Amino acid sequence: MIHGHSLQLVDVDGDGNLDIFAAEMAKWREQKTEPDHPDATAWVLYGDGQGHFRTSIFSKGIDFHEARVADLDGDGDLDILDKPYNWEAPGVDVWINEGR
DSSP states (O other): OOSEEEEEEEOTTSSSSOEEEEEEOSOOOTTOSSOSOTTOEEEEEEEOSSSOEEEEEEEESOOOEEEEEEOSSSSSSOEEEEEOSSSSOSOOEEEOOOOO
């Protein structure tokens, strides 16, 4: 992980086991215009309740800074809200979970 600035333990898939959401920043140097880490990655590590995790890449090339995982649209599943630190800021990204 390079410049990780988002981390949450939540049950993303609703199976009763905690999962890990983690994401990196793409840009942190304010004097630069291009990203410091253009391949910044966000992951979901799905837990099985026994200490094992299946890793899934959620996104690449997005600047995650202090992202939150919560039910944003009130439908009972978890969505993701993030904002960039200083790359293509100001702005927010809202990832609505339409699965299940």
